Amino acid sequence: MKSNLVPTVDLSAQIAANIRDAIVSGALIVDERLPSEAELAQKFEVSRATVREALKRLAAQSLIRTQRGATGGAFVNRISFEAAQAQQITTSTLLLSMNDVSFETACEARYALERACAPLSAQRRKPSHIDVMRAEIARQGQQGLSDEAFCASDVAFHRALVDGACNPVLSYQLAGAVEAMQPLMNMITFSARSRDAIIALHVTITDAVQAQDAALIGSGLTALEAETQTLARRVFA
């Protein structure tokens, strides 16, 4: 009788899960070399092709990397913040676009999270963060800037604000929320007047960051959220 609890999942998925568990549990440590594909095939009693499919699954999650050549093989990968962020952004973006998440809900979440950074950014921001913010504000005021470029600059502005908290975990977590909004934001047409309103709030926020006034950053973000929501309501109506 075939097990009726485990509905015969693919061998390559089983093997991938097995190795993944070993990595997550710490049984395999960073930069440790896995057995060669041939050895894994022997160990799991499957063909090399099946082992390879399993390894490709793990590679897609950045859990391992592979090297060719005599001393090559599959190695446990140290997940970098960059790689993790890139994955998270892809996932978050698709999640929003595929699940009919309303602009309102996504926007609310984004600004709630961003306000969470305000006290820390106020406390720890460095001159470089303020420089980036002011540079992006300048770009946003340029004539003939496309809506998409405006959005991209908006994202850069907000990331600088978040980075001001000087907490890489916070930056990583926020990246998904901020970047994933971009496709939704790109649906909005920004009139000259609404751009001016947004830029004015950006200036307010930047000044508040420079003055290390957390409360003022917070209220600026809240005003920005309200402005964005109003704009979106107009577009989606």
Next chain:
Amino acid sequence: MKSNLVPTVDLSAQIAANIRDAIVSGALIVDERLPSEAELAQKFEVSRATVREALKRLAAQSLIRTQRGATGGAFVNRISFEAAQAQQITTSTLLLSMNDVSFETACEARYALERACAPLSAQRRKPSHIDVMRAEIARQGQQGLSDEAFCASDVAFHRALVDGACNPVLSYQLAGAVEAMQPLMNMITFSARSRDAIIALHVTITDAVQAQDAALIGSGLTALEAETQTLARRVFA
């Protein structure tokens, strides 16, 4: 001449990237069927094995699912919040454990994000959320509860608090931050006295949620963060 900009990346990775772009850009829509493996092999002029490795990569990211049988094939997957969360938790957990992120940094990020939920949770929490929180508090007070079970209950408590905001995007984003902390938290030994202190704060927070007092939730979380940081400092010293 071999391209000297793209250092000959694997064919299966190239094909995966190609299909991934089609999904992310919306050229392939949810539940659409991809060509069969044989057709893809023809189209990309590679063997079926290589196509399969590419498809497994996409499957590992929950971008596609496959079905066997006559009408089977690979279908664009609608990423669910659950699947996205599970992935994010795995990634976040490894990120923290592999990159020597200090407990302090992770803890700070977590509580900053959690405080971001306080105003929304105060406003929208349902009786069911409060029920969960009180149930977890009761569990945390049980005699003979292991440290790990205490931590697990702590996570459940905090997730209920976050879910109280009734914003699925927020819940999703927070899941990574809260769950990824668990291995770090598990390194802490919770004495009876420190458990009592934590439970008392949980009660304060729950009462504040019930009373819809956002400020009080926030200060409760801040106190809890301070308590946790103190405990951790003692352990890691």
Next chain:
DNA sequence: GAAAAACTAATGTCAGACATTTAAAGTTTT
């Protein structure tokens, strides 16, 4: 002793076969 060549062990790719699953079409029975 340094450069060049040969060796070696690993991953990457291919071709073809067979196994298994599943839905649909066809056939028989009632």
Next chain:
DNA sequence: AAAACTTTAAATGTCTGACATTAGTTTTTC
């Protein structure tokens, strides 16, 4: 005509064995 069974076809899942490519290591040559 409806129901039950059988067959078929198309797809993924797995296996085998081969060859290509890569990159250290060792050996040879000058």
